[in-house]
Amino acid sequence: MWYRLSLTWKVLLIILCGPILLAVVMAYLHISDIQEAAINGRLKESRSVVMMAESVREDMAHKHKVGVLRPLDELSSDPAKLLQAVPIVTSMNTAAAKAAEAGYEFRVPKESPRNPKNAPNALEREVLAEFSRTNLAEKVIVEKDRLLYFKPIRLSEDCMYCHGDPKGEKDPTGGVKEGWKPGEVHGAFVIISSLKEANEAVTMAALSVGGWTFGILIILGVLGWLLVRASLLKPLRSTGEFLKRMATGDMSGELKIDSGDELGRMQMDLNNMASSLRGIVTEITQRAKVLMGSSAELEKMSDGMLKNAEDLSMKSNTVATASEEMNANMNTVAAAMEQASVNVGTVAAAAEEMSSTISEIAGTTDKTREVTMRAVDKATSASERVDKLGVAAREIGKVTEAINAISSQTNLLALNATIEAARAGDAGKGFAVVANEIKELANQTATATDEIRQRIEGIQTSTSATVEEIAQVMAVIGEVRDFVSTIAAAVEQQSAATKEIAENVGQASLGIQEVNENVSQASMVTGEIAKDIVQVSDASGHISGNSTELKQSSENLSLLAGALEQLVKKFKL
Template sequence: MILDRLKIGTKILITFLMVGIVPLAVIGSVSVFKSSESLSEQSFEKLKIVQEIKKAQVREYYTRCLGDISVLSKNYALSEALNRFPMLFDEDGTVNMEGYDFYDTRYGESMKLAVTEYGYNDLLLIQANGRIVYSARKAPDLGKSVLEGPLSETHLGQVFSQGLEGVATTDFMPYAPADNQPIAFILAPISVVDNMTQEARVTGLVALKLDNGQLNSIATRREGMGETGESFLVTRTREGAVFRTDTRTGKAGDQAFFACLDDASAQESGAGTYTYKGEQQLVSYGKLGIDGLDWIMISKIDGHEAFASVRQLKTLIGVVVLFGIAAIVCVGFLIARSITRPINDIAAGMKDIADGEGDLTVRLKVKGRDELAELSHWFNTFINKVQEIIRLVSESAEKLNSSSTELAQISHVMSEGADEVSTKSGTASASSEEMSATMQSIAAATEQASANMNMVASAAEEMTVTISEISDHSDKSHSITREAVSQAHSAAGKMDTLGTAAQEISHVTEVITEISAKINLLSLNATIEAARAGEAGRGFAVVANEIKDLASQTAGATQEIRSHIEGIQNSTSETAGEISQITRVIDNVNGIVTTIAEAVKEQAVTTQEIAGNVAQASTGIQEVNENVAQSSLVSHSIADEISQINRISGETSSSSARVSNSAEALSGLAMEVSDLVGRFKV
């Protein structure tokens, strides 16, 4: 995954951004949406309030007009004027202006006051036959008939009959006598009571002529509606919807094209967003509810202006979000840096230990009490323990190297001693073999002497020759026995030396055994410390096991050497005893040979003693023969024992060589351990 390739700082920063930006974006979006919705509702509510106020003002105005027409229709002066003014007109509608001015002065002041005071366009008095007999402004329609001629086609002529029956109203429509300006009429009948019958009789009606000035002043008042906000009246005619008041872009009477008119025709009031001339408009509409008038009050404002506060809010929220993101990035960066810096320090320390100089003296700074500080603390503790382990292993490796060197020297000395023992035992074996051969010669000589002694009686004349031969053999035997005595003493001395060497070798094997035990204990400690070190101590565990195996092999070889040395010591002791016996026998033989030599000499001096001495010599020779035979057997035994010593010495030398090889291997392992430990700086 991509996240697996990112560093912790980047992940933390991304996490902060996600945790910060997502809620911030959601809150900002919701705030914008809710605020837009709220501001939109406020805009619509404001439009609705304005529209309701305008409607109320128009209804109030129209109600006042109805009140005015009602009061005027019941005014006695107007009823009297309606009876007087018709007399001033001819049948063709020509008016006597002099008389008209007279009656106008008499009756018209109150009517003119009503027109000017309440803002009406004009006030008309119309006879029941349809002739307009009074106009407060003396308009062009004065004297005209609303039932005949052009006026009969106007909305005044169309509603005249209704006005005779009660109050009637018309919508604003173009009125020709007013230059086709939109004019509306409110009509009310004027009645007089017959004095005879006391019944009311309609004599005509009063009509208030309304222009859209008052409505414009009401609808176009735009206080608090902004630059594009406005209100206006719209009504439907057979020709279509038209404006009843002026707008920012049109005049009263212009065609009105609003999509909301369809909705406004179907319901009393409402609001919505519509498009007018390609621009979005917020519109609130409502019917005025005036009888006879299909008037709709519309209040609108351009969407651009209405939602300006929304745009400002969006901009503000956007700025806040950007500052929030910047703050989150800064805080996230600082926090990520505070987290990753100790981790990077730990990684750098571990990398230096793994790939660099292996500096175990480096320690992390512990700041604060958070998890990273705790991690740094335990990392320093771990490095302390590793440093102590490496230091102990280094010291143990040095001791092991020294011990292996000493062991190699001892094994070398032991090998030299074994070689010397082997050499001396070889010499002793050769001497014993020579002694055995001599003993065999002595036995043969004694046998021959015995035969000669048996032949003495029969061959006296050969005595001299025999005695001479005996003398020669005696001298030779004497020489041999002296040499045998010397060799026996030498063999005894060598056996003593061999015993001493065996004792020294035994002491050496004890030292080797103690060293092996110490090495085993050291390897056990190294194995335990390596197990504590985990992966970092696996190499130390392998080295410790190798050292342990070598120590075990050394102990085995030492034990074998010890057993052989003990055999050598036992054999040496036995051989020394037997050599002592041989020495005594040879001494006896030497004495006998000496005696024989003396006897032979005596025989040479005097032959008279031959007979007596022959018997004695025969007996002595027999004893010599027996002793020589025994000496021959002993010499053979000595030769066998010395051969055994020689074999054991060879085995000792071989074992010493193996011990030396093991010591060299142990020294090599110690050097490897020293090299491994040397990679670390403690």
């Protein structure tokens, strides 16, 4: 509700809230004063009536006591006169005599009354009980249309004549004594006053205050409306029209400032805001033009970047394919190098075995040379030891058997050397020639030993031919010695060559292993290169996608710049 009210009514309500609140408070206080005065007046009248009744009661009791009036005992024969002579009855009659004329109702409620009219109602019974419990001097109850004033009646000595001891005995008036004690409260004076006139006075006062308040509020409202219209509504209307023009894009003109208050300062701030907005719109116009040019250049750059990204993607795919082929070739080379390494290892093992065999041949030739030297010695001494020719012949037979065994072994070694040389290929051709020579020498040695055996048999059969055969044996032994020396030299050379071949083969094996490792590393590198090329291809794909998005963004930016330029044209500067 409040939010839907116009500013005029809001301001007027705010202005009138204070006077209205003040008027309500003053009216309430005034009406309360009138009501309180009326109640206090009635209360004062009620107290006066009760005080009069108590005075009559006390005066009658005093007169009976001093003998001005006849004692109650003398009136016991006439109960009617006795009842009228009782002080409390006299005071009750006195207070009730002018009750109707004074505009109030008088009652004397009591517990167990002898007069049924004095029987207490619920409220009176509650008040009597409160008087019995406490020492209240009076009780005032204000209701809507009446005022009730209660004054407790405390029993005195003269009351004991009818209400004292002995309890249950008939009193002179014909009633029954209750056995009450002086000072007890068993009844009260009640003055019931009407508040009708007071309420009417309050109503009239409320109407009077309301009328005056309404009139004053009307005057204040008119004055407030005139002031609000002059100092608030008029500037607000002009400000609102100015803001409407700004809302439609018209930023020309300024507000006229007629005051230096908060509203005037707000109008000044609006003028400054309009000026700032004009500057901002002008700058936006210039920026939009620059943005149009930049978006066009950005679109060209995105086209070039897209083309370069596509070229890069094609080239990276080509490089990736080539790197994959290179990786496959490197794997093939690595496998071939591993096989070559195995073959070289086999050659190295064969070379080592050949070197061992040649060493054995060298040892055998040394033994053969020693045997031939002994044969020479034997042949030299044969002429001198003809008589021991049989023994020497047998020894020579043993020697020839050893030589035959050695030649057979040499022949076998030469055959093995020939086989190893054939396995070695071109590198073992020279060694094969030497092996063939060794084989021939071995055959010759075998032949010679056979001849020696035959001659020894001839010596055994005929000692006469010993000298001649010794000469021949000397010659043959010399030839054998020469052959053995030649074989030993050749074997030494072949042993050195074989060792050198073994060393070279070992170095070649190490080189092949190193090459194999390098090939493996190269294969791994080519694999990594292939992966990197794939990543480059993926990156080029992302670049291509980003270039497409960049082109789309540049086109959107161009459209946005055009829309911004069209939007700025709506403003009137």
